Amino acid sequence: MSITEIEFQASAVEGAPEQAVEGRSQWQLTWGRLRRDKVAVTAIIVIVIMVLLAIFAPAVAALVHHPVDTAYPNTGENAAGNPVGPLTNGFWLGTDDTGRDLMVRILYGARISLFVGIVTTLIATVAGVTVGLMAGYFGGFIDTVLARFTDAVLAFPYVVLALALAVIFGPSLPVIIGVIAFFSWAGVSRIVRGQTLSIKEKEYIEAARSLGAGPFRIMFIDILPNLLAPVLVLATLYIPSAVVFEATLSYLGLGIQPPTASWGNILADAQNFYQNSWWYVVFPAAALLITTLAFNLLGDGVRDAMDPRTERVLAGRRGRRERRRLRAQRRSVVSGGSGVPGTDSLAIPAGDD
Amino acid sequence: MTDDVLVRVDNLVKYFPVRTSGMIRRTVGQVQAVDGVTLEIPRGKTLGLVGETGCGKSTLARCIAGLLPTTSGTINFEGKDITNLSRRAMIPYRREIQMIFQDPYGSLNPRRRVGAIIGDPFAIHKTVTGSERKRKVQDLMERVGLNPEHYNRFPAEFSGGQRQRIGVARALALQPKLIICDEPVSALDVSIQAQVLNLLSDLQRDFGLSYLFIAHDLEVVRHVSDQVMVMYLGRVAESGPKEPVYESPRHPYTAALLSAATAADPETAATRQRILLTGDVPSPIDPPSGCRFHPRCPKVQELCSQDEPQLEVKAGDMPTHVTACHFPVVAGENLAVVASRR
Numbered sequence: 001m002s003i004t005e006i007e008f009q010a011s012a013v014e015g016a017p018e019q020a021v022e023g024r025s026q027w028q029l030t031w032g033r034l035r036r037d038k039v040a041v042t043a044i045i046v047i048v049i050m051v052l053l054a055i056f057a058p059a060v061a062a063l064v065h066h067p068v069d070t071a072y073p074n075t076g077e078n079a080a081g082n083p084v085g086p087l088t089n090g091f092w093l094g095t096d097d098t099g100r101d102l103m104v105r106i107l108y109g110a111r112i113s114l115f116v117g118i119v120t121t122l123i124a125t126v127a128g129v130t131v132g133l134m135a136g137y138f139g140g141f142i143d144t145v146l147a148r149f150t151d152a153v154l155a156f157p158y159v160v161l162a163l164a165l166a167v168i169f170g171p172s173l174p175v176i177i178g179v180i181a182f183f184s185w186a187g188v189s190r191i192v193r194g195q196t197l198s199i200k201e202k203e204y205i206e207a208a209r210s211l212g213a214g215p216f217r218i219m220f221i222d223i224l225p226n227l228l229a230p231v232l233v234l235a236t237l238y239i240p241s242a243v244v245f246e247a248t249l250s251y252l253g254l255g256i257q258p259p260t261a262s263w264g265n266i267l268a269d270a271q272n273f274y275q276n277s278w279w280y281v282v283f284p285a286a287a288l289l290i291t292t293l294a295f296n297l298l299g300d301g302v303r304d305a306m307d308p309r310t311e312r313v314l315a316g317r318r319g320r321r322e323r324r325r326l327r328a329q330r331r332s333v334v335s336g337g338s339g340v341p342g343t344d345s346l347a348i349p350a351g352d353d
Numbered sequence: 354m355t356d357d358v359l360v361r362v363d364n365l366v367k368y369f370p371v372r373t374s375g376m377i378r379r380t381v382g383q384v385q386a387v388d389g390v391t392l393e394i395p396r397g398k399t400l401g402l403v404g405e406t407g408c409g410k411s412t413l414a415r416c417i418a419g420l421l422p423t424t425s426g427t428i429n430f431e432g433k434d435i436t437n438l439s440r441r442a443m444i445p446y447r448r449e450i451q452m453i454f455q456d457p458y459g460s461l462n463p464r465r466r467v468g469a470i471i472g473d474p475f476a477i478h479k480t481v482t483g484s485e486r487k488r489k490v491q492d493l494m495e496r497v498g499l500n501p502e503h504y505n506r507f508p509a510e511f512s513g514g515q516r517q518r519i520g521v522a523r524a525l526a527l528q529p530k531l532i533i534c535d536e537p538v539s540a541l542d543v544s545i546q547a548q549v550l551n552l553l554s555d556l557q558r559d560f561g562l563s564y565l566f567i568a569h570d571l572e573v574v575r576h577v578s579d580q581v582m583v584m585y586l587g588r589v590a591e592s593g594p595k596e597p598v599y600e601s602p603r604h605p606y607t608a609a610l611l612s613a614a615t616a617a618d619p620e621t622a623a624t625r626q627r628i629l630l631t632g633d634v635p636s637p638i639d640p641p642s643g644c645r646f647h648p649r650c651p652k653v654q655e656l657c658s659q660d661e662p663q664l665e666v667k668a669g670d671m672p673t674h675v676t677a678c679h680f681p682v683v684a685g686e687n688l689a690v691v692a693s694r695r
Binding site for chain 2: 207211213
């Protein structure tokens, strides 16, 4: 290291404003790291575009003058009665087998998919966190009952059971949300329970008890903030699986019922036409793929940002991540080593799911 | 006399069952962590509690703080029995009895801001709310020597000594009468230890606090205590006012501990003979018969393994200085010689 470099570093330290170490929360630090992750940022942009398109689907329908459930037998089908291709007769992504605008239907399908994905994840997360906290904190009999129930839910062949439930209760949006949420909370619960078991032994929990805090205050004010990181990562990764689950149910005819559009039932209808109308299969499948991929990559990015020490799953980027991690370490050393508070508690235990 | 006693602990026993693992958990033994301890904490004074690691100091503290249920015995606070109260019944006493913990890193929630941590007692007891709470917290921070501007920082942004000050501020918030300090400085650098100890004694002077001060560092205990109690394997070995216990210890264990401590005064250090104890502390699951110290005692005789000595005032001692030993150390006796002869 040359003298000028040392001087440069020294001046950088001196020049660092006092506020550099001022109260940056875990979330600010996480966001700072996430923002530098190009993949995660791209994923966020894709998700935002998807959400905006879903919200403004009626506006798009109005723009192209093709209401979602209206069939266009004359312009939307060719002489043989088959769907027309993309950019034909004003249909940007072509039509489906009854001559409806495929693009408008995919956008309406996005509303269902994203709604189901987000709502079920919210329900499953709240339920899983509550059950996991109670089981882990109270222990004993309550833990035995709740943990065995969690194990039982995880042990179900859930697709089969979901199909049975959908048949019994009849396919409708609330039933689908209920079924998916019922099979999703157990994973959250198990991780939360495990983390709670270790956190409740910490001295600050004893300190809270010595102040007179009750069990629910300790669970939700003292323990929960320490669990938010793994729970948030898990929730981000649950959204795409809920989206796929909904598509699966709808594809099998037990989810969203026609004429309401859903990616699953569009694909189900499309499977008879893949030989002569490729767009009918490709576009809804692409929408599903892009959405789930974006959420998965965002989940990875959030996990990496929460805990810079975990390895990224995609091998190709390892070198770059390594360099980035070293840079981050240097930064935290410069800022007094306090840049990353307690990151060791953030790692999701491997193989616990 | 009674009015001068804040806390009276009578024959406190705490056993932890040792269970087999697996579905059917049989109790196969008991860790006799605290076995019949009687003590009094004088109002406005400090009772120092010393002993080796694992002698039951912290367990005793947690029982008094109501964090662990006792096996038997009673704990009286200002004349009221607070033994094994339910959480709700204990709440009014929580205000009076606070605790400072050993680990300045583990005892502060890393995900919560300092203002929230120190404000917790107010929030839990619903005494002060809103902006008043923030003002009070900042007053407390100032009182313990923290910058009130750092209200919104996280514990990770403070040094060990500062963190311990946060713990002190939290314990002070409800203006308790008793603060139980469980090795409050043993995790700190020596230079920082003195600062925190001075803060504690300033606070005692200003607020009339009583302390139960636990440490394994004898010099620290000498510095802060009025009364001293020495524990060995869950029992009290010797107890009394600070000066006689330090100047003329009667229990061989106390004498051995004192001889092993580093002396601040080099002359004392040069002349002092170290009494080397052989062996380890026996397991509290299966403590020795008779006097628990007898396997390691330099003055051991046959009686020691058969009969358990009771706490008594030994000849020539003041009436508050009690020792549990059949053959107490007499003034001028050289235990190191005794030990080497054996």
